Amino acid sequence: xxxxxxxxxxxxxxxxxxxxxxxxxxxxxxxxxxxxxxxxxxxxxxxxxxxxxxxxxxxxxxxxxxxxxxxxxxxxxxxxxxxxxxxxxxxxxxxxxxxxxxxxxxxxxxxxxxxxxxxxxxxxxxxxxxxxxxxxxxxxxxxxxxxxxxxxxxxxxxxxxxxxxxxxxxxxxxxxxxxxxxxxxxxxxxxxxxxxxxxxxxxxxxxxxxxxxxxxxxxxxxxxxxxxxxxxxxxxxxxxxxxxxxxxxxxxxxxxxxxxxxxxxxxxxxxxxxxxxxxxxxxxxxxxxxxxxxxxxxxxxxxxxxxxxxxxxxxxxxxxxxxxxxxxxxxxxxxxxxxxxxxxxxxxxxxxxxxxxxxxxxxxxxxxxxxxxxxxxxxxxxxxxxxxxxxxxxxxxxxxxxxxxxxxxxxxxxxxxxxxxxxxxxxxxxxxxxxxxxxxxxxx
Amino acid sequence: xxxxxxxxxxxxxxxxxxxxxxxxxxxxxxxxxxxxxxxxxxxxxxxxxxxxxxxxxxxxxxxxxxxxxxxxxxxxxxxxxxxxxxxxxxxxxxxxxxxxxxxxxxxxxxxxxxxxxxxxxxxxxxxxxxxxxxxxxxxxxxxxxxxxxxxxxxxxxxxxxxxxxxxxxxxxxxxxxxxxxxxxxxxxxxxxxxxxxxxxxxxxxxxxxxxxxxxxxxxxxxxxxxxxxxxxxxxxxxxxxxxxxxxxxxxx
Numbered sequence: 001x002x003x004x005x006x007x008x009x010x011x012x013x014x015x016x017x018x019x020x021x022x023x024x025x026x027x028x029x030x031x032x033x034x035x036x037x038x039x040x041x042x043x044x045x046x047x048x049x050x051x052x053x054x055x056x057x058x059x060x061x062x063x064x065x066x067x068x069x070x071x072x073x074x075x076x077x078x079x080x081x082x083x084x085x086x087x088x089x090x091x092x093x094x095x096x097x098x099x100x101x102x103x104x105x106x107x108x109x110x111x112x113x114x115x116x117x118x119x120x121x122x123x124x125x126x127x128x129x130x131x132x133x134x135x136x137x138x139x140x141x142x143x144x145x146x147x148x149x150x151x152x153x154x155x156x157x158x159x160x161x162x163x164x165x166x167x168x169x170x171x172x173x174x175x176x177x178x179x180x181x182x183x184x185x186x187x188x189x190x191x192x193x194x195x196x197x198x199x200x201x202x203x204x205x206x207x208x209x210x211x212x213x214x215x216x217x218x219x220x221x222x223x224x225x226x227x228x229x230x231x232x233x234x235x236x237x238x239x240x241x242x243x244x245x246x247x248x249x250x251x252x253x254x255x256x257x258x259x260x261x262x263x264x265x266x267x268x269x270x271x272x273x274x275x276x277x278x279x280x281x282x283x284x285x286x287x288x289x290x291x292x293x294x295x296x297x298x299x300x301x302x303x304x305x306x307x308x309x310x311x312x313x314x315x316x317x318x319x320x321x322x323x324x325x326x327x328x329x330x331x332x333x334x335x336x337x338x339x340x341x342x343x344x345x346x347x348x349x350x351x352x353x354x355x356x357x358x359x360x361x362x363x364x365x366x367x368x369x370x371x372x373x374x375x376x377x378x379x380x381x382x383x384x385x386x387x388x389x390x391x392x393x394x395x396x397x398x399x400x401x402x403x404x405x406x407x408x409x410x411x412x413x414x415x416x417x418x419x420x421x422x423x424x425x426x427x428x429x430x431x432x433x434x435x436x437x438x439x440x441x442x443x444x
Numbered sequence: 445x446x447x448x449x450x451x452x453x454x455x456x457x458x459x460x461x462x463x464x465x466x467x468x469x470x471x472x473x474x475x476x477x478x479x480x481x482x483x484x485x486x487x488x489x490x491x492x493x494x495x496x497x498x499x500x501x502x503x504x505x506x507x508x509x510x511x512x513x514x515x516x517x518x519x520x521x522x523x524x525x526x527x528x529x530x531x532x533x534x535x536x537x538x539x540x541x542x543x544x545x546x547x548x549x550x551x552x553x554x555x556x557x558x559x560x561x562x563x564x565x566x567x568x569x570x571x572x573x574x575x576x577x578x579x580x581x582x583x584x585x586x587x588x589x590x591x592x593x594x595x596x597x598x599x600x601x602x603x604x605x606x607x608x609x610x611x612x613x614x615x616x617x618x619x620x621x622x623x624x625x626x627x628x629x630x631x632x633x634x635x636x637x638x639x640x641x642x643x644x645x646x647x648x649x650x651x652x653x654x655x656x657x658x659x660x661x662x663x664x665x666x667x668x669x670x671x672x673x674x675x676x677x678x679x680x681x682x683x684x685x686x687x688x689x690x691x692x693x694x695x696x
Contacts, residue, residue, distance in 0.1 A: 390534050393586075394542070396492050397602060398520035398550035407545065411536025411585075 011046045013067030014151060014187075018043075021155050024072045028126040030134055031153075038153035041145065048147055057331045057363055058302040060147075063245060063271045068217045070155035071101040071186040079179040079211035083107060086207040087237045087265075087432035088175050091424050093205065097177040100216075101157040101188035107177070116170055117202070122159035122191050132195055133161045140223045140251035141277050148247050148275065152189045152221040159191030164200040164230075173235075173425065175205040182214020182241050192222040196230035196258075203233040203422060208248075210241025210268060218269075221249040228255040228282055233262075235420055237432065240268035242297075249275045254314075256282025263420045265413075265429060266301045267294045267436050274303040280314035280342075287316045290419035294409075294433065295328035295360075296440055302331040309342040312372075318349040321416040323409055324360035325440075335367040336377060343374040353383035354412050356405075406437050445470045445641045446511075446610055451502035453490050460486040462666035463502070470609070471638040475652055475677060476645045478663035479685040484645045485529060487663070488614040491643075492526035493519050506610065520546075521553035523609035527599040527616050534586040539598065542586050543568060543605055550606060571604040575631045593624030600631040611635065611642045617651035629654030649681040664688040 007015065018039050025035075050059035079099040083089065096119075097107035103121050113119060120133055129137070138153060164170055178190050196202055208218055218240055226232045232252075240246045246269040254260045266272055278287045293301050307316045322330040332351045353362030364381035386408050394404035410433060417429045446468040453461040460483045468474050478484055490497050491504065493516035504511040511519060534542070548558040559567070572582060575597050587595050596616055603611055613632065617625055632655050636642065644655055652660070652674065660676040661668045662685070669688050670676065 389532050392492075392494060392516060393528070393532055393534065394546075395516040396520055396526055397542070397546035397606065398517050398553065399542075399546050400517045400549060400553075403545060403549060404517075407537050407542070408534070411534065414536045 005046065007046060008061055008064070009067045010061070010064035013069040014042060017069045017072065018154065020072055021070065025155075025157070026124050026127055028129065030129065031126055031137075034138060034153055038150040041150045042147060042154065045147055054304055054333070057329070058271070058273050058300065060273065064217065066185060068185050068187045070151070071157060071188050072155070074102045075100050075181070075183065076102075076104070078181045078183065079104070080107065082179045082209060082211050083175070083177055085209065086175065086177060087428045088173070088205050088207065088425065090428055091173060093173045093175045095175050095177060096160055097179065098158045098190055099179045099211070100181055100183070100186065101190055103158045110174065112172070113174065116168060117165070118163040120161040122161060122193075123157060132163050133193060136193060136195060136223065136225050138223070140225065140253050141279070144277065146249065146275070148219055148273070149221055149249050151187065152191060152219050152249070155187065155189040156191050157189055159193075161193040161195070162202070162204070163195040164197060164202045166197040167199045169201040170203070173203040173205050173422070175207060177207045177209065178218060178220060179209050179211040180216040180218055180241060180244055181212040182210065182216045182244065183212065185215050187217040187219055190218070190220045192220070194222070194224045194232060194234075196224070196226045196232045198227045199229040200227075201231040203235065203425070205425070206234060206236035208236065208238045208240055208246060208268070210239070210244055213241060213243070215243040216241070217245045217247065219247045222251070224250070224252040224260060226252065226254050226258040226260050229257050230255065231259040233421055235425055235429075236262070236264040237429070238264060238266045238268055238272060238274075240272075242268065242270060244269045246272040248273070250277070252278045252287070254278065254280050254282065254285040254287055257284040258282060259286045261288040261419070261421060262290070263416070264291045265294070265433070266291070270298065271300040272302065274301070276303065276305045277308070278306070278316070279308045279310055280316065281310050283311050283313045285314045288419055289317070290319045290416045291321070292413045292416040292433070293322035293324070293330045294413065294436055295323065295330055296325040297328060298326070299328045301329070302333070304333045306335045306337070307347065309336070309338040309345045309347065311339070312341060312343045312345070314342065315346040316348070319416055319419055320351040321354070321413055322352070322362055323354045323356065323412060324362055325356040327359045329361045329363070331363045332381075333365045333367070334379070335369070336379070338370040338372050338375050338377060340371040342372045345372060345375045345377065347377040349379040351381045352412070354409070355383060355385055402441060406434070409437065410434060445507055446643070447505040449503045449505075451490070451504060452500040453486060453497045454500055455486070455497050459500070460666050461490070464666070464668055466661065466668060468610075468641045468643060470641050472659065473636065473642045473644060473655065473657045475657035475660045476643060476663050477647065477649070477660065477677065477680055479688070480647070482663045483666040484647075484663055485614060488526055488612050488645055491524065491612055492516060517549070518553065520606070520608075521550045525603050525606060525608035525611050527596075527603060527611065527613045529615040529618055531587050531595045531599055533588045535588050537586050539582045539584060539586050540568065543602065546602070547605060568605060572601055574604070574634060575601050576627055577601055592619035593621070596620060596624065596628050597631065600628055603635060604631065609640055611640065613642065613644045615645055615647060617646055617648060625651065626654060649677045652677045662688055
């Protein structure tokens with residue numbers, strides 16, 4: 001007996017768009033089997049909903065309350081000046097900009113990278129993808145059955161793959177700007193693949209931003225492959241438009257003695273779901289995952305993090321500092337797996353929620369699956385309000401309540417920002433946080 | 445400058461101050477001594493504006509105005525400064541940033557211009573040199589990693605930078621060795637002047653060898669039970685607080 005599943009408007013919008021996508025997207029023979037598998041998977045599972053454990057706090061089926069068909073046609077306009085508003089505007093960096101899911105040459109400047117790294121734009125560039133890209137595309141966690149990545153594969157329109165040759169230390173950071181104008185309620189599917197060969201070193205800055213007031217869904221998938229001795233840092237600012245929904249997957253595979261650092265600041269979107277998966281696949285590898293949330297109004301931000309210690313002698317460090325005001329809701333789900341052979345693992349996880357109102361909420365769910373015995377794995381989760389003694393101390397020196405709060409909130413978030421490597425990058429983030437706080441005060 | 449009249453205060457329904465009368469004029473240094481539990485810290489926190497305490501009777505007038513009506517930040521802008529007995533640590537807020545924010549917030553509140561950064565840095569360098577506080581310490585977060593003595597010196601530095609009119613020192617000597625005590629006392633003495641009043645709250649007489657008071661009061665069970673000149677401090681050193689403790693038994 002077959003059961004007719006009632007699909008939501010959003011789900012139908014995706015299902016209806018499959019045929020359009022097949023006609024519109026650039027042909028890439030090697031990609032077709034993956035695209036078909038993705039379409040089939042989505043048709044079977046639909047959007048995640050809260051009866052699925054990993055989505056219990058984020059019912060995506062309800063959050064996507066209307067159709068957001070994938071953007072499948074270029075809109076070569078709008079969002080001018082978007083890079084100037086980025087948190088990294090003061091830095092000397094390469095810039096690659098995508099607006100509404102498509103690459104914008106006029107808003108990009110990365111000629112300086114030629115000769116240092118190899119880049120492939122993931123629109124038309126998919127057809128003639130080089131071997132290193134085909135080998136890794138979607139391969140960091142190939143068995144992850146995830147709806148967001150399925151949609152991304154089926155409807156991908158723009159993105160970039162970067163391969164850093166062995167031993168190359170990329171001199172300037174590379175900023176990827178993903179902007180949504182909200183001109184139409186669409187899903188923007190973008191992708192990034194970063195390959196760091198042995199001993200190479202690169203910092204990628206990721207700015208997700210709204211360039212207009214409308215509603216859209218940003219669905220980004222970033223995969224990072226760090227080979228032995230390599231170093232990769234991914235610093236992301238999620239400042240989507242207030243009515244937008246931000247969906248993201250960050251996958252990383254870390255080789256022996258390699259170092260992967262990821263930082264994400266969440267200040268935008270009405271709902272954000274950040275999925276981070278890291279596999280420490282080589283002995284002596286290190287992963288550092290930090291994040292800061294600055295949520296107010298009815299914002300919702302959910303990070304599902306998984307760090308897999310697959311081999312011995314790896315270290316991982318996680319720090320989440322989440323500030324929630326008004327009716328905002330912050331969620332952290334952090335799983336650490338230590339496989340049977342992963343002896344001498346050292347893993348640390350710390351999550352702290354700061355609630356600025358009686359109606360704000362913070363949910364933390366640490367999960368540790370430890371199968372080896374020579375392991376150190378510590379985790380802590382706390383949640384509280386602004387410290388009264390600290391507030392009184394600042395006020396007793398003449399600092400008014402609002403400014404005192406800002407100082408303490410800045411200090412709270414600053415601890416996460418401290419995990420980022422690079423003075424200028426940290427300064428940019430700190431200034432951006434202060435700017436967002438000032439804006440929030442003005443809008444009261 | 446400061447007039448406390450029949451001040452009664454309680455916390456969680458428990459009376460602590462049971463009728464304090466005290467007048468402090470500009471240029472004077474008053475020492476308040478007393479055994480533990482007499483209400484010394486309560487008095488200093490009530491003056492600073494901590495809202496855990498309920499004022500049940502009496503008044504506090506500062507420069508002719510009702511002090512108890514003012515928020516803590518407004519008292520500070522009017523020139524009230526409390527040097528805490530246990531200065532707290534605030535990780536992530538650099539000492540220098542804190543000082544500048546505090547000074548400029550007070551100036552703004554008084555309708556004055558903010559002090560431009562170069563002048564501010566010069567002021568802080570001068571004052572911190574006098575207190576033997578290294579520049580490096582000022583780059584660190586407020587009181588984080590500071591020893592007990594360094595924390596107390598940092599309180600006095602704040603006083604020197606903010607230039608208050610009424611300084612309340614709450615057991616500034618607690619936890620200090622002689623050398624640290626001398627440096628702190630020197631810093632306080634540099635701030636003495638005809639326009640400034642000081643209330644030095646202490647358990648031990650030793651501090652008063654270095655910060656010589658004009659008046660000494662004994663606080664016991666929430667009341668000032670005796671007042672005198674600086675010799676009273678030496679007398680207390682000899683005899684202890686036992687003679688005054690009967691008051692606490694009566695009050696209980």
